[in-house]
Amino acid sequence: MSKEFDLGRLLAERGGERYELHARHLNHQLPRMLRTIGFDKVYERAEGAYFWDADGNDYLDMLAGFGVMGLGRHHPVVRKALHDVIDASLADLTRFDCAPLPGLLAEKLLAHSPHLDRVFFGNSGTEAVETALKFARYATGKPRIVYCTHAFHGLTTGSLSVNGESGFRDGFAPLLPDTAIELGDLAALERELKRGDVAGFVVEPVQGKGVHEPPPGFLLAAQELLHRHKALLIADEVQTGLGRTGAFYAYQHAEGVEPDLVCVAKTLSGGYVPVGATLGKDWVFKKVYSSMDRVLVHSASFGSNAQAMAAGLAVLAVLEDEDVIANARATGELLRTRLAALVDRYELLREVRGRGLMIGIEFGRPSSLKLRSRWTMLQAARKGLFAQMVVVPLLQRHRILTQVSGDHLEVIKLIPPLIIGEAEVDRFVEAFTAVMDDAHGGSGLMWDFGRTLVKQAVGNR
Structure with missing residues (x-):
């Protein structure tokens, strides 16, 4: 019989080695930077x-x-939901059933997004963006994404392709065929759209790098331009969503803006279980999942897991109940x-x-x-x-x-x-x-x- 694992004892015995362990086994520059x-x-x-x-x-x-700890650390409602879901011993991630929690969380998210219809659950903000890029390209049949200089949308190869900071991109080329414009530059967006190969425009309604908002009216005008050229508006609300800016989504500060795809993560996790979600219009999802043969054409092994879904449901309940x-x-x-x-x-x-x-x-x-x-x-x-x-x-x-x-x-x-x-x-x-x-x-x-x-x-x- 194996010796009982005691996490408390392990932390008591070895917790003091934290910086040395990072230096030896993880990113060695992190402890160096922190000490500096x-x-x-x-x-x-x-x-x-x-x-x-x-x-x-x-x-x-x-x-x-x-931005992950939107409700602070160890919120009692989220904590209880996670204890409850673990204690329930659910048949989770069987992959050949339809579990209730993903459907319930999708329903609650979509209630805050009345112009959107369906949700894909992944494990992070960068996965939510990757999903949106794939869905936009497949649904429109076009290859290129327009993004903004100084944007941050993640660090995996697809999301890195729409990252506006060269320091993150250097040395990782070639990336996807995407094009940057200045936030607020409608003329540049129109020029790119006229080339006829743009699938969508991905934008943070408030840019994280530097905290910059687009000029008044820009998002609505961009949406109208995109739709005229049969391209999609993708709102990256990974950091700004779920109340950060004083509205459920930051794009809601701009009247009439209804993105085709919306990416959320961070706060949805409750600070416990990584989760990302891509919300979209019905026709986009039906293009991607166009037949039973394509049912797994885009999926995530750990996506929609019960702990993440329970955390998300608890977070949305707290947002509503505690103002x-x-x-x-x-x-x-x-x-x-x-x-x-x-x-x-x-x-x-x-x-x-x-x-x-x-x-x-x-x-x-x-x-x-x-x-x-x-x-x-x-x-x-x-x-x-x-x-x-x-x-x-x-x-x-x-x-x-x-x-x-x-x-x-x-x-x-x-x-x-x-x-x-x-x-x-x-x-x-x-x-x-x-x-x-x-x-x-x-x-x-x-x-x-x-x-x-x-x-x-x-x-x-």
């Missing part, structure tokens, strides 16, 4: 919008696992307004933008000579270092976890759990104000760290 910027913390537990370290110090999470989306809208407006009020106070602070609890804080070239010379030093080494200089003291001194919004961007992105309230807004604004005071005042601590980052950036060239 002082992010090599040891978090012991988490709940809601907070982590705690071994000394009992709390840390405010304004990152939400890159989470209304909270995201109100709390996001409070946070954005209070941060925007600081723009005139700090010359390094250029703009605060966003919707709901998806907020971008952009820094820019200061006007005073002293600060300008320091700013120029950072920019000469690598754009984005000042934003990193803000992120680090937010964690080190104020115990708040944030992120730089993209490579070479002087933007911090805030995507906290949608459950935060005024207390968390107060804590963040007070901490951010203190960091800005340090950057603009006589303290050399931040700029000393900036020189460390410059050396690191130059050394990596």
